[in-house]
Amino acid sequence: MGFQLEAVILSLLLYVFLFADQTKAEQFITNATTSSIDRNSGGGCNIFRGKWVYDASYPLPYDYSLSCPFIDPEFNCQKYGRPDKLYLKYRWQPFSCHLPRFNGLEFLERWRGKKIMFVGDSLSLNMWESLSCMIHAWVPRAKTTFFKKGSISSVTFENYGVKLFLYRTPYLVDMVNEKAGRVLKLDSIQQGNAWRGMDILIFNSWHWWTHAGNSQPWDYMQEGNKLYKDMNRLIAYYKGLTTWGRWINQNVDTSKTRVFFQGISPTHYEGRDWNKPSKSCYGEKNPFFGTRYPAGTPMATVIVNNVLSRIKKPVYLLDITTLSQQRKDAHPTVYGSHHSGTDCSHWCLPGLPDTWNQLLYAALIN
Numbered sequence: 001m002g003f004q005l006e007a008v009i010l011s012l013l014l015y016v017f018l019f020a021d022q023t024k025a026e027q028f029i030t031n032a033t034t035s036s037i038d039r040n041s042g043g044g045c046n047i048f049r050g051k052w053v054y055d056a057s058y059p060l061p062y063d064y065s066l067s068c069p070f071i072d073p074e075f076n077c078q079k080y081g082r083p084d085k086l087y088l089k090y091r092w093q094p095f096s097c098h099l100p101r102f103n104g105l106e107f108l109e110r111w112r113g114k115k116i117m118f119v120g121d122s123l124s125l126n127m128w129e130s131l132s133c134m135i136h137a138w139v140p141r142a143k144t145t146f147f148k149k150g151s152i153s154s155v156t157f158e159n160y161g162v163k164l165f166l167y168r169t170p171y172l173v174d175m176v177n178e179k180a181g182r183v184l185k186l187d188s189i190q191q192g193n194a195w196r197g198m199d200i201l202i203f204n205s206w207h208w209w210t211h212a213g214n215s216q217p218w219d220y221m222q223e224g225n226k227l228y229k230d231m232n233r234l235i236a237y238y239k240g241l242t243t244w245g246r247w248i249n250q251n252v253d254t255s256k257t258r259v260f261f262q263g264i265s266p267t268h269y270e271g272r273d274w275n276k277p278s279k280s281c282y283g284e285k286n287p288f289f290g291t292r293y294p295a296g297t298p299m300a301t302v303i304v305n306n307v308l309s310r311i312k313k314p315v316y317l318l319d320i321t322t323l324s325q326q327r328k329d330a331h332p333t334v335y336g337s338h339h340s341g342t343d344c345s346h347w348c349l350p351g352l353p354d355t356w357n358q359l360l361y362a363a364l365i366n
Helices: 002-019 022-041 104-110 122-138 190-195 233-251 299-310 321-325 352-365
Strands: 050-054 090-094 115-120 144-149 152-157 162-168 174-178 181-185 200-203 220-223 226-228 258-262 315-318
Touching: 090 352, 104 122, 104 352, 115 122, 122 152, 122 162, 122 200, 122 258, 122 352, 162 190, 233 299, 258 352, 299 315, 315 352, 321 352
Parallel strands: 115 162, 115 200, 181 220, 200 258, 258 315
Antiparallel strands: 050 090, 144 152, 152 162, 174 181, 220 226
């Protein structure tokens, strides 16, 4: 009964946010996550609030498009024909402090013998490949081992014993083939056994919750013994993420494992989101430089902040949403090995995920 009441309350909250003043909604989100963000950034500096600045020294040693053995061809924009490199020249500058530059050698030494796992969808793949390539750019002659089996992939830097894992699971909760069909179980995480024993866990989920029609990989949702053909996707996301939060509380020893949640990564298919209704991300060469992104804060962010606020264990939010909204120029668009259409949801490598990893690095060293 309590969970049903909670879902009703959330529905009302979503209604209020959908029709209320966007500025007040965004202020609520900022206030609700300030303590989590401050714990990430150290010293009271909010590293997630800032602006993009042009920096001629960029991309430092991270233009790994032709040298990194781990980069997926669909994200390799330079190799597959993107004519401009301006999108690589922007650096994230927090308003009240300086973001430490990533040092791959220091990362390896600091986390020698440790296991790091990204858990989530293709945005987690973006971030995992980025970190692997950023480290490789610092130690290009280091012995590495690549492994892939089923949902798990890994890159190991053998000289340091650092293992970077990726566990592909778009919903975090379980997807099971049953007699009824493909069932998304909103209250089950059996696959979580594969996430145990890590020193750092970075979770991500949202991208696939909105998919419908032929791109929807499930036939039913299930909660308890009840099957649903469909439900409000924000409510479903809330239920699934609440199950994940419960799993963290019950299964993670945060004295041994640091847990992060990667915030909502935006798409740029609709130019009206930045006041250019006739455009998409295709051909964009510059970030959005306004002080307030016209589309406002994604509703999924409300869900993330609500769930994180109720987890008893420390989970640190990588609050990438606003800084990523501004990077309409950083998508693969049509520049990749097998894009059948314009890709305005994933990100070029090198590119924006390098900044996400720089923010992760800043959180880890503070």
